[in-house]
Amino acid sequence: xxxxxxxxxxxxxxxxxxxxxxxxxxxxxxxxxxxxxxxxxxxxxxxxxxxxxxxxxxxxxxxxxxxxxxxxxxxxxxxxxxxxxxxxxxxxxxxxxxxxxxxxxxxxxxxxxxxxxxxxxxxxxxxxxxxxxxxxxxxxxxxxxxxxxxxxxxxxxxxxxxxxxxxxxxxxxxxxxxxxxxxxxxxxxxxxxxxxxxxxxxxxxxxxxxxxxxxxxxxxxxxxxxxxxxxxxxxxxxxxxxxxxxxxxxxxxxxxxxxxxxxxxxxxxxxxxxxxxxxxxxxxxxxxxxxxxxxxxxxxxxxxxxxxxxxxxxxxxxxxxxxxxxxxxxxxxxxxxxxxxxxxxxxxxxxxxxxxxxxxxxxxx
Amino acid sequence: xxxxxxxxxxxxxxxxxxxxxxxxxxxxxxxxxxxxxxxxxxxxxxxxxxxxxxxxxxxxxxxxxxxxxxxxxxxxxxxxxxxxxxxxxxxxxxxxxxxxxxxxxxxxxxxxxxxxxxxxxxxxxxxxxxxxxxxxxxxxxxxxxxxxxxxxxxxxxxxxxxxxxxxxxxxxxxxxxxxxxxxxxxxxxxxxxxxxxxxxxxxxxxxxxxxxxxxxxxxxxxxxxxxxxxxxxxxxxxxxxxxxxxxxxxxxxxxxxxxxxxxxxxxxxxxxxxxxxxxxxxxxxxxxxxxxxxxxxxxxxxxxxxxxxxxxxxxxxxxxxxxxxxxxxxxxxxxxxxxxxxxxxxxxxxxxxxxxxxxxxxxxx
Numbered sequence: 001x002x003x004x005x006x007x008x009x010x011x012x013x014x015x016x017x018x019x020x021x022x023x024x025x026x027x028x029x030x031x032x033x034x035x036x037x038x039x040x041x042x043x044x045x046x047x048x049x050x051x052x053x054x055x056x057x058x059x060x061x062x063x064x065x066x067x068x069x070x071x072x073x074x075x076x077x078x079x080x081x082x083x084x085x086x087x088x089x090x091x092x093x094x095x096x097x098x099x100x101x102x103x104x105x106x107x108x109x110x111x112x113x114x115x116x117x118x119x120x121x122x123x124x125x126x127x128x129x130x131x132x133x134x135x136x137x138x139x140x141x142x143x144x145x146x147x148x149x150x151x152x153x154x155x156x157x158x159x160x161x162x163x164x165x166x167x168x169x170x171x172x173x174x175x176x177x178x179x180x181x182x183x184x185x186x187x188x189x190x191x192x193x194x195x196x197x198x199x200x201x202x203x204x205x206x207x208x209x210x211x212x213x214x215x216x217x218x219x220x221x222x223x224x225x226x227x228x229x230x231x232x233x234x235x236x237x238x239x240x241x242x243x244x245x246x247x248x249x250x251x252x253x254x255x256x257x258x259x260x261x262x263x264x265x266x267x268x269x270x271x272x273x274x275x276x277x278x279x280x281x282x283x284x285x286x287x288x289x290x291x292x293x294x295x296x297x298x299x300x301x302x303x304x305x306x307x308x309x310x311x312x313x314x315x316x317x318x319x320x321x322x323x324x325x326x327x328x329x330x331x332x333x334x335x336x337x338x339x340x341x342x343x344x345x346x347x348x349x350x351x352x353x354x355x356x357x358x359x360x361x362x363x364x365x
Numbered sequence: 366x367x368x369x370x371x372x373x374x375x376x377x378x379x380x381x382x383x384x385x386x387x388x389x390x391x392x393x394x395x396x397x398x399x400x401x402x403x404x405x406x407x408x409x410x411x412x413x414x415x416x417x418x419x420x421x422x423x424x425x426x427x428x429x430x431x432x433x434x435x436x437x438x439x440x441x442x443x444x445x446x447x448x449x450x451x452x453x454x455x456x457x458x459x460x461x462x463x464x465x466x467x468x469x470x471x472x473x474x475x476x477x478x479x480x481x482x483x484x485x486x487x488x489x490x491x492x493x494x495x496x497x498x499x500x501x502x503x504x505x506x507x508x509x510x511x512x513x514x515x516x517x518x519x520x521x522x523x524x525x526x527x528x529x530x531x532x533x534x535x536x537x538x539x540x541x542x543x544x545x546x547x548x549x550x551x552x553x554x555x556x557x558x559x560x561x562x563x564x565x566x567x568x569x570x571x572x573x574x575x576x577x578x579x580x581x582x583x584x585x586x587x588x589x590x591x592x593x594x595x596x597x598x599x600x601x602x603x604x605x606x607x608x609x610x611x612x613x614x615x616x617x618x619x620x621x622x623x624x625x626x627x628x629x630x631x632x633x634x635x636x637x638x639x640x641x642x643x644x645x646x647x648x649x650x651x652x653x654x655x656x657x658x659x660x661x662x663x664x665x666x667x668x669x670x671x672x673x674x675x676x677x678x679x680x681x682x683x684x685x686x687x688x689x690x691x692x693x694x695x696x697x698x699x700x701x702x703x704x705x706x707x708x709x710x711x712x713x714x715x716x717x718x719x720x721x722x723x724x725x726x727x728x729x730x
Contacts, residue, residue, distance in 0.1 A: 086447060093518040121486070124513060124524045148489060153458040159489045160525060 006032075007224050011143055011231050016163040020142050022223050024216060026170035027106075027131055028057040030064060036129050036166035037066060039100025043092060044070040045115035046106040047079065050133050053176050058106055058131065066102075069095055073111070077263065080110050080149045082158065088118040102127045102165070108134035109141050113159070116147030120162035127165040134177055135185025136269060138169040139192075139226035144234050169227075171219045183305035184269025186211070187250075189222050190300055191276060192229040195246045198343025200225050205296065208303040246345045249337040250275030256322035257310050266307075273306035278358050283339040285354035293342055309362055316359035323355075371397075372589050376508055376596045381528040385507050387588050389581060391535035392471075392496055393422040395429060401494050401531035402431060404465025408457060409435040410480035411471040412444065415498050418541055423471055423496065434460055438476070442628065445475050445514045447523065453483040467492040467530070473499035474506050478524070481512030485527035492530040499542055500550025501634060503534040504557075504591035509599050534592075536584045548670035549634025551576070552615075554587050555665055556641065557594040560611045563708025565590050570661065573668040611710040614702040615640030621687035622675050631672075638671035643723050648704040650719035658707055674727055681724035688720075 006023040026032045042062050046055050051072045062068045071091050073079045092101060105115035105128055112130050119128035132138045148159020174182065193201030203221075204211070210218045230247070237244040253275030258266060280297045283289045289297075298308045310319075324334055335349045371388040391397045407427050411420050416437045427433045436456050438444045457466060470480035470493055477495055484493035497503045513524020539547065558566030568586075569576070575583045595612070602609040618640030623631060645662045648654045654662075663673045675684075689699055700714045 082447065082451060089516060089523055090518065093516060093522060121513075121523050121525055123522060124511065124526055146489065148486075151454060151458060153455065157458060157488060158454055158486050160486055161489055 007220055009224055009227050009231070011163075011227075011235075013145070013163060013235060018164055018166050020167040020169060020223075020227050022138075022169045022171065022220050022227075024170065024172050026168045027054060027173065028061045030061055032168050033062060033129065033166075036127075037062070037102045038127060039098070039102065040067050041095060041097040041101035042066045042068045042104055043088070043095065043097065043101065044068065044104045044106055045073065045088060045111060045118070046070065047073050047075040047111055049075045050107045050111070054106060054131075054133065054173060058104065062104070067095075073114075075110075077110060077150070080114050082149055082151070084114060085118055085121075085149055088115065089122055092118075092122055097122075097126075099123050099126055102129060104129045104131060105164075106131045106133065108132065108137045112137055112141040113147050113156075114149060116145075116162055116164065117149055117159055120147050120160040125162065128162070130164045130167045132167065132169060133173045135174055135182050135223075136188060137185075138174075138223050139185060140188045140230070142167040142169060143227050143230040169223050171216055171223070174214065174219065179305065180267065181269075182214075184267040184273075186222075186304040187269035187273040187276070187301070187306055189226050190304060191247070191249050191272065192226050193300075194276065194297065194339060194342060195249050195337070195345035196233070196343060197225070197229050198341070200229070201300070201342055205300050208300060212303070212305065245335075245347050246337055249339075249345050250277075250279050252323050252334070252336055253278045253319070256319045257314065259322050260314055260318050261311065270307055273301050273304075274308060274310050274362075277301060277308045278310075278362055279336065279338055281361060282336065282351060282354045282358045285357055286338065286348075286351060288338065288340045289342070297342065312364060314363050316356075316363035316365065319363055320356070320359055372585050374589055374592050374596070376528075376592075376600075378510070378528060378600060383529055383531050385532040385534060385588075385592050387503075387534045387536065387585050387592075389535065389537050391533045392419055392538065393426045395426055397533050398427060398494065398531075401492075402427070402467045403492060404463065404467065405432050406460060406462045406466035407431045407433045407469055408453070408460065408462065408466065409433065409469045409471055410438065410453060410476060410483070411435065412438050412440040412473075412476055414440045415472045415476070419471060419496075419498065419538060423469065427469070432460075438479075440475075442475060442515070445479050447514055447516075449479060450483055450486075450514055453480065454487055457483075457487055462487075462491075464488050464491055467494060469494045469496060470529075471496045471498065473497065473502045477502055477506040478512050478521075479514060481510075481527055481529065482514055482524055485512050485525040490527065493527070495529040495532045497532065497534060498538045500539055500547050500588075501553060502550075503539075503588050504550060505553045505595070507532040507534060508592050508595040534588050536581055536588070539579065539584065544670065545632065545635075547577075547579075549632040551587075551669040552634035552638040552641070552666070552671055554591050555669060556612070556614050556637070557591050558665075559641065559662065559704060559707060560614050560702070560710035561598070561708060562590070562594050563706070565594070566665070566707055570665050573665060577668070577670065610700075610712050611702055614704075614710050615642075615644050617688050617699070617701060618643045618684070621684045622679065624687050625679055625683050626676065635672055638666050638669075639673060639675050639727075642666060642673045643675075643727055644701065644703055646726060647701065647716060647719045647723045650722055651703065651713075651716060653703065653705045654707070662707065677729060679728050681721075681728040681730065684724055684728055685721070 009020040103119045105112045145161040145163040147162050151157040250272040254271035257271040280294045333349045335347050338348045374385040468480050468484045470477045510526040510528040512527050513521050516522040615637040619636035622636040645659045698714045703713045
């Protein structure tokens with residue numbers, strides 16, 4: 001029985017459909033979980049940062065109808081490992097959880113990817129409910145079913161597609177999110193406008209001050225429209241060919257920046273933000289965007305508290321090399337996601353010398 | 366281009382269809398792999414027993430068109446672990462394998478489960494081709510998509526459903542299979558006749574001498590008809606509810622025997638064989654089978670070189686306890702797969718005192 005003030009977005013995948021609920025005061029509303037948890041056993045997987053803030057409330061809410069245990073993991077990317085996966089599955093077995101157990105992933109992207117993957121492989125697949133506690137996780141990890149862990153030789157190299165049973169995007173939890181992380185999440189939000197939703201881009205441009213002031217109605221709309229856009233992309237392309245690649249706007253540039261700066265120096269969203277500006281510049285050099293459009297893109301990104309240029313000490317040659325190393329290991333030239341227009345991204349390999357010109361403009365010789 | 370002497374069985378699952386090829390001289394026929402390996406990179410995963418026999422032939426066949434590496438693992442159930450999984454994924458990454466790489470699982474059930482699971486989770490899923498080298502793997506692991514590894518707290522507790530791209534059941538590789546393992550595979554073959562294919566049971570009864578003499582045409586028919594039966598069950602019930610449970614005929618009794626005797630003392634197929642006789646006895650006590658039918662079942666099982674009774678020292682009370690512990694950890698009474706007739710299995714919980722009577726007949730006080 002959804003509350004009238006809960007925005008519900010159905011994600012209608014072929015095999016497993018689920019709903020994203022977006023509202024205030026979701027995480028301790030029993031109704032939010034109703035119908036999403038089939039069995040008796042629940043394991044909440046969370047981290048040391050989120051647990052003191054929200055774990056007790058989720059636990060108390062679920063304990064009315066379920067046998068609930070909580071696993072609190074260290075915060076940070078290093079937790080996304082096979083070793084941590086083993087900790088989760090061991091706890092499930094120690095608790096004698098069967099196939100009707102449910103994992104509740106309470107945290108950001110690391111917790112969602114890790115706990116989702118544990119759910120994917122425990123007894124060949126059990127249910128999980130995602131309770132994302134960062135804006136990035138709410139707009140990005142809520143849709144697509146990608147779960148997994150890192151390998152010492154590569155990020156996200158081990159994983160599975162596994163859809164959650166439900167996603168609860170509680171906008172109140174963003175109150176405890178640092179401003180810098182909120183902005184990083186906004187990079188992915190702006191991305192949806194740029195790649196496929198020009199009206200959403202216009203709306204973001206008009207409403208950025210209210211969004212940055214965390215106006216609740218605006219935040220709900222930010223999450224809903226981002227998830228709706230990602231859902232359309234993923235439903236059309238569940239196994240990641242074609243359109244899904246467009247979700248990587250700014251990411252090829254951004255991954256190279258992250259790697260060169262050292263992971264964690266810039267947040268992923270910050271690197272993507274600067275990367276999107278660079279992709280816009282390359283698109284301008286191809287004659288697809290004009291100067292005014294590039295200026296609008298930069299202005300929206302800057303208004304979200306995000307960087308529009310990389311740090312000046314990074315060298316163009318290094319970023320060029322890293323971009324080519326970043327490409328998927330299968331054969332073929334480096335393809336870039338570029339913009340034919342605001343709201344119209346394409347995957348392009350015939351960008352000639354424009355990439356080099358962009359790197360020279362933005363980076364040190 | 367299939368050879369005219371290759372029996373091909375299509376496994377038409379919703380999401381991923383594939384073929385089982387059954388014939389002599391398959392493993393070194395380039396045509397057997399044609400169309401099943403998309404990319405350049407191939408990793409053969411095999412074990413120390415199988416490698417000296419067949420690895421070079423498979424490698425030479427594939428090396429004509431692919432970049433082939435081989436990973437040789439220790440033989441035995443202990444290899445089916447997360448630690449070995451890590452060895453496989455590390456090798457794939459060291460070889461810079463992308464999403465178009467293919468794993469070839471060359472071995473029995475352990476190799477198939479392990480290599481199939483590695484394929485399921487490497488970069489969220491790559492292709493694998495199964496080349497089963499035991500009769501059990503050819504008739505049992507070829508269909509169903511179950512992959513996985515053991516956890517110290519339970520067998521097959523970590524895994525995924527992942528369908529192979531093709532299965533190559535080369536009957537010649539059975540020439541090097543010890544007689545005891547061949548018989549163990551026959552237990553699962555007889556099971557298909559008992560649970561759903563009375564004509565196949567009649568055929569097995571009539572042809573058991575030729576089968577045990579490894580007559581090639583009979584072996585092809587044994588594999589084809591077993592896989593066809595399992596395919597029908599799995600297609601109807603891909604996510605393992607309902608009919609798929611009937612595949613466990615004899616297994617609840619058998620698992621308890623294996624556990625009590627110590628894993629590896631009896632082969633799985635041997636325990637299942639005695640378990641099927643006990644299930645037949647319970648069914649007789651319910652009035653579903655008559656004495657003559659039970660005698661036919663025992664005769665076929667014995668003719669396949671399999672035990673029809675457990676070792677005399679095993680106690681009825683221990684087996685009873687272990688059977689109840691074996692049941693899936695979700696709520697509910699212990700349900701047994703029993704026989705309404707030869708070729709007609711049912712899942713039954715209302716067997717009353719007949720189970721205890723069977724255990725008392727077959728086991729020590």
